[in-house]
Amino acid sequence: MFKFSASKQLRDFSLDISLQVADGEIMVLMGGNGAGKTTILRLTAGLLTPDTGMIETGKKILYHHQSKINCPVQDRNIGYVFQNAAVFPHMSVYDNVAFGLRARRVDSLELADRTDEWMDRLAISDLAAVRAGHISGGQKQRVALARAMATKPDLLMLDEPFTALDRNNQIAVREWICLCVREQKIPCLLVTHNPADAEAVGDSVCLIDRGRVIEDDNMRMLF
């Protein structure tokens, strides 16, 4: 169970949010531009520090203001897929997927197994030797997802993973995300603007405006 309860003074408003996401479930964060959705992901990843509060993934306390716990970004074990996928364009697809495992010094046999496994699952094995800068947008999203999942994260976070994808790729990437989260039984936060995406993949949705939750409900009640 992922628990987030933190506040942060931003330039225009104060973000004060409490969320909970169960293992194997996807919570969709929705709201207008600048509502604070990406800030929640960045606070969770450790790329920003909250002013107060507590963030935990169930396996680990990432941040606890009172106990002065602030786990470094590298040790949080979170799979974070950025909006533009941020695949490393100078590396092959294989090296992209293996990057997190190499960084964590996973032994070479396990590294090869896990990399091959996630490339198989996301159907990118045939691209293994291709330089990641030369693949399509949909393929980049799959590489980014495989790269995040190969590290066995305690939480998966995706920031607008469907933008810049055509309809077929959107449907495919939605399916991959659901597959990853359900199979691995990890909580997932997904930021999107599109209610159709939320309906397709979300178990719950959280509407955010100016740093506050204005609606937090089960998908069935909203759609």
Place this chain on the structure above:
Amino acid sequence: MRQKIGIWFGKGVGAFLILIVCLFLSLPLIALLLRVTPELLATYIPNETVQKALWLSITTSIISMAIVIFIGTPAAYFHSRSYYPGKSFVDTLIDLPLVLPPAVAGLALLLLFGRTGLLGKYLNVIGIDIAFTTVAVVLAQIFVASPFYIRQAKALFEQLDPAYEETAKTLGSSSLRTFLFIILPLCATGLTSGAIMTFARALGEFGATIMFAGNLPGITQTMPLAIYAAMQGDFDVAITISVLLVAISLAIMLTVKLLTDKWRYNV
């Protein structure tokens, strides 16, 4: 019709101006190359003065470039990633050698490292003399050429999408690993062209070197200084060295062009 005449007139003026620029830049080089014959090159390239100057220029320029890369790359990275008081002053300081007359740079270096200079007087006590040595040549080259690399590196690091760095960190990569395996390769093309431009500037350095290092054959007499010395003696030597410098400069510019065209990642 009148509009068509206007367009053709505009195009004609543009072509004429481009022609003037091209002539102005190429005619002096053509004049130089017209004086060269294969016999002249065959006679003077093995000349001791030419050989010494060529060897000294290339070795000192490579050393200067290596020092600038080694210190300038991490310095530019930290500068681009941090906010500190006086940052804009540091920006100006980095750019200053670009507009400072090299003779002034040479004089300033002499007043710092000379035997009675600000630092030189202390170095002299422990037996270290820098002015009028090969070390002085390298220091003068670093002073005038470093902005070509550091400015470029700073701009590249600032323009790089932070998502790459942040993704690497969320994947467990240390700051050093992220710098070595993500940031440096993504900026490699620009850094390489910056380094080559630094080498080229160091190779052509004259003013600061003659003021700070002097003009001692085999010790501080680089190719531009050897041209200056030969002008008062053997004019053919000056022409031979000049042609060598033109050839090296052209090769450098072509290399930069090829690298920037070929190594562009589809980011």
